[in-house]
Amino acid sequence: MTCKGICIRHKAQKPVGSGRYVSGQKRCQICEIFIKWDGLWCPCCGYRLRTKPRNLKYKAKLRARKVNDVEPILTVPIS
Numbered sequence: 001m002t003c004k005g006i007c008i009r010h011k012a013q014k015p016v017g018s019g020r021y022v023s024g025q026k027r028c029q030i031c032e033i034f035i036k037w038d039g040l041w042c043p044c045c046g047y048r049l050r051t052k053p054r055n056l057k058y059k060a061k062l063r064a065r066k067v068n069d070v071e072p073i074l075t076v077p078i079s
């Protein structure tokens with residue numbers, strides 16, 4: 001799983017007045033880029049894209065970026 005440079009073609013511009021995830025942009029942790037992409041997986045490296053900020057301190061996390069990224073376990077209500 002490495003960046004092949006394809007993600008650059010899908011690079012998302014920073015939205016004005018709203019958050020990136022709110023605007024439908026997704027983040028690839030491998031390529032370290034926000035892209036406009038409909039799929040769940042990065043078209044470039046094939047890694048799972050992040051569609052939501054992990055928590056409210058997301059911006060703070062961007063500054064201290066060496067923390068190991070672990071996906072939170074989401075519980076889906078059964079209807």
Ligand SMILES: [Zn+2]
Pocket residue numbers: 002003004005006007008030031044045
């Ligand atoms: Zn890439």
Ligand SMILES: [Zn+2]
Pocket residue numbers: 003007028029030031032042043044045046047
């Ligand atoms: Zn990627």
